[in-house]
Amino acid sequence: MVEERRVSDSRVETVHMVRPNHLNAAGRLFGGILMQWLDEVAGLVAKRHTHSNVITASVDNLRFIKGAYQKDVVVIIGKVTYVGNTSMEVRVDTYVESVDGMRRPINRAYFTMVALDENDKPRKAPRLILETEEERAEWEAAKKRREMRIKRKEEGF
Numbered sequence: 735m736v737e738e739r740r741v742s743d744s745r746v747e748t749v750h751m752v753r754p755n756h757l758n759a760a761g762r763l764f765g766g767i768l769m770q771w772l773d774e775v776a777g778l779v780a781k782r783h784t785h786s787n788v789i790t791a792s793v794d795n796l797r798f799i800k801g802a803y804q805k806d807v808v809v810i811i812g813k814v815t816y817v818g819n820t821s822m823e824v825r826v827d828t829y830v831e832s833v834d835g836m837r838r839p840i841n842r843a844y845f846t847m848v849a850l851d852e853n854d855k856p857r858k859a860p861r862l863i864l865e866t867e868e869e870r871a872e873w874e875a876a877k878k879r880r881e882m883r884i885k886r887k888e889e890g891f
């Protein structure tokens with residue numbers, strides 16, 4: 735039987751409070767800390783989708799839209815947008831949530847995660863069931879990003 739899962743089956747949402755040890759010298763959330771949080775979310779999404787170990791192959795379109803500051807509540811949401819053979823694309827969106835519940839986007843990133851077998855070799859990832867128009871649109875956009883990645887890899891970037 736072909737293994738397949740929905741986008742909603744692996745969706746991950748995490749929350750962090752920005753503390754003094756997360757700040758850079760300019761008093762903003764340090765980009766490296768945020769990237770660690772994003773990688774953990776992307777890893778967990780991919781693990782939930784594949785039910786296997788996973789590895790980060792690449793990160794692209796990592797866009798810092800706005801900064802975050804001490805005491806900000808940072809919400810990170812990750813979901814699978816595309817599945818290839820052994821790899822999958824995970825989109826990770828980051829927001830700062832205010833006391834009234836409004837979420838302001840501060841970052842978006844696309845991770846390519848690879849499913850691994852027990853020998854740490856790439857293994858086939860379960861297919862993705864697309865249920866909404868938004869998921870189908872994401873899939874089409876992700877296909878274009880994948881083509882660009884393959885071209886970049888071939889050209890040695």
Ligand SMILES: CCCCCCCCCCCCCCCC(=O)SCCNC(=O)CCNC(=O)[C@H](O)C(C)(C)COP(=O)(O)OP(=O)(O)OC[C@H]1O[C@@H](n2cnc3c(N)ncnc32)[C@H](O)[C@@H]1OP(=O)(O)O
Nearest residue numbers: 748774777778789790791792818819820821846848856883
């Ligand atoms: C929430 C609370 C937190 C709590 C906590 C939770 C924990 C939640 C779990 C965390 C889980 C850990 C998640 C982080 C895990 C790391 O941080 S991993 C550390 C950093 N990453 C690495 O060390 C990876 C090193 N690279 C490699 O091992 C190899 O290059 C790879 C990625 C396995 C690929 O090997 P390869 O020989 O190129 O294999 P190949 O068959 O050619 O490619 C396999 C697939 O990768 C794709 N690919 C290969 N290279 C690239 C590239 N540069 N760009 C894009 N795609 C690529 C190929 O297109 C192919 O895709 P498919 O066509 O099969 O779909």
